[in-house]
Amino acid sequence: MKNITTVFLVLFISFTSFAQNGINYKAVVKDNSGNVIANDLIVVEFTIHSTSAVGPTVYQESHTPNTDDNGLIIINIGEGNPLSGVFNDIDWAGNLHFLNVQINTGDGLQDMGTTEFKAVPYALSAPDTSKWEDNGNGIHRLNGNVGIGTANPARKLHVISDDQTITTYFQNNYAGSGSKYGIYNYTTSDGTGTRYGLYNNMSSNDATSSTYGIYNTLSTTGASGNMYGVYSYISANGTGNHYALYGYASGPGNYGIYAYNNDEQGYAAYFNGRTQISDRLMIGTDSHGRTGLNVNQKDLYVRNADTTTVRTRYSGAGTGGETEYYMNSGFRTLELQASETANTGSQIQMYKSDGSLGISLDADFLGLGRVITQEIEVTGADLAEFYAVSNASQAKPGMILCLDPNKPGEMMVSNQPYDKKVAGIISGANGIRPAILMGGEMTSDESTLSQENRYATSDGKHPLALTGKVYVYADASNGSIEVGDLLTSSTTPGYAMKVTEYSRAQGAIVGKAMSSLPSGQGFVLVLVNLQ
Template sequence: MNLHFVALFGASSLFFLGSAQLYAQGLQDNTTPAWLKNSNNLYVTQSVKVGIGTSTPARNLDIYSNTGSTYLRVGSTGGAQASSQTAGIELRRVLSNNTNTTWTLANEGAFKIRNNNVELFSLSGSITKLGASITTPTQLNIYGANVEKTVINDIYQGALRLWSKVGSTTHGLHMDGNQIESDTDLFLNHIKSSHIVLANGGGKVKVNTNDGESRLNIASNTDMQLKLINSGSGGGAWRIGVANSGWAAGAGKLVFSKTNNSADATMVITPAGNVGIGLTTPSKTLQVNGTISTKILEITGGADLAEHFDVTASETLLPGTVVSIDPQKPGQLRISNQAYDKTVAGIVSGAGDVQPGMLMGQAGTLANGQHPVALTGRVYCRVDATYGAIRPGDLLTTSPTTGQAMKVTDPQQAQGAIIGKAMTSLEEGNGLVLVLVSLQ
């Protein structure tokens, strides 16, 4: 803008720059000029305040306009590229020991802020950088409002809000010192394969729940809580969840499934601790609907091999009772009641402190029943020693006493009617004898 008029006065200087007015106030005396010139430099004395558009400047340089926008322009010319020239403002503070701190705000194509010539901030049309370098990190503190939601569950506020747009979808990320909320799905390492590590502090992760009992707590009242996916060649997916009352598998069960159908379950664990494989209603500690293959099966809770039979009995059937085949009822047994009975089948398992080790049967067929009958192994047997004292190694057979065994005294008659060998003694009367069952 052209200079139209300049007037110098003793106590002040007044400049007319077009329609704007330039004032200099606060001279040391009436004789010292406000504006001094040294070679090509024009300056004012230290105590002078310069006003542009105001006759009462409140600062060393005070620019004011009551007619519209006000700009302070610092320009430079020259060079083929914007980055080859600088238009900037330098802010310097000098200490009493002559050391100084300098901040510069410069337009070098990108807007840059420097501290003692170290670039700390850069802003271009496409990239923003904060901090000097990776090796000299900068602490960033943002003090703002907490993330909140409106009555219609829209997210608003937050100390930091980031927005981006992909196609027609707008993505918004809202953060405060304690919370992250996203308008759409929130992705971590969506492109890169870097690790997500929660290494220090001993904290807990909670998903859809405030329950912090475990390190990882996941809740859902509808879907499977956890899905494990192997997307490699030949891989697959497994779903693990806790069933609710709306699931066909049954409420409260831990369910392992290959599908998200509540009726499908490859394996379940009930609240009582029963495990079912191939079925959802296990009534035993481990119940399998299928084939089991193993090299070694070690059984520590029992000592005999037994099968389930229905037994005809007019009285309570006690463990240790000797039973025989019932010729009138196919597949069933009866309590033995004669000596040297060649239809002898075994001993009802469970007497004394010895339980069945393995139980066999097939539901819905004749090969099933209510009572476990030991066919081999060690089992306590009800014995009548009236027909001879029992000692370890003695062969045992059926006796005339209902449901009880006796010592074999006629080997020829006992052929086909032997129950097994005694492993303990009974000198007289009735009692329990440990028998190694071996039907002959």
């Protein structure tokens, strides 16, 4: 075990320049026998107390120096690994301060004692008044802040101008081959709060002329290299938000970022890479404060190199806008129109690769919707038409409907065998969906629909399968049903049965069985074919 003592040779302030703002500490480290501890890695921990030797800790840091051949260590207090507090925030002039030293040579920290700082360290709080404070010229230094035009600077550099049109002016006359900056700002990634490379806060409540947070002009005459009015670059990984350029505006007529260019070959703003707009991007002027992407009386183009792939016109053929989509070859293949003509509704035109019309969807052709194409393929199973059902409480998908003799134009659930009034089967049973629905409008409130009546209309009509394949409720008590059997109505309301009396079945056949039912009741897949 190495018990140690320290012999303090020198303790003084090193303040040879403004950048070196610390306390130079020198000591020789010996063990309890007076032997120098040479060429050894040790730990030194400094704690600065305010008011008294046991007063509040205002700063603490640690160092890991190596002793030299003579056991000497030289350390600059204020440049170690901070454990608590900020060295530059110590109010040297406001209170007495005391330094506690602890050293660890391998057996843990040992307290070397606490001593009071004398006059020399307090030079840290004494500014060079001949250089930094000149009330006649409006230059001040207060608590480490420099003020120009203000005696109470709130930042490291605080400039106020009450009688000049330009508050700060920077001129760079460098003529070398290296990069040249009027203002260069570097912000580290340390800390957890929001970080700004350049932050501007502008108040113009009483301004009657243009007011700019940042205004930059470039003269590019004769220039062959890239020139930037504002250039911002971010290269960092992290979980927070990082902005190369961030603009915020509150109130009508205000712009977070405003760019102007009067030459069609130039760029008011140029972004190479992804650009994210969290609220709205204004192009033109919108007096209604609409959110999203607002383009006022301007066409919008999306390009692949020099080829337009999407074009949105603010005023199309009718009374609204239209959007056109193009292949990379420049060939138009899709056109969306808000209005085909001045007095009609929307239209969608889809073109083939040879330029001919493939599909036309017209929402308002003589007051009716119209589809024009050469071939239609649907994934459903039957063609159905909506009809009112007089005994609707009994009706459900898969039941046979017959013409209601007492209510012309309406249907009823079948209730007798070999009924020549059979008209079809209610579509939608057992997971088979109709392909085409005619003559009705399904309810828009899907929450009121169940699996059994999901195709019912708002006025209670049901889709009657006129052709195609559907499932039908069937009863095998009149004989087992095999594939290929003809089906007709039965004594069970809404149920089909196998035809066994062909003389009675003429005009009462609803279709042909495509699956079997050996006994009892259940679903049978049927090809609807009235005979």
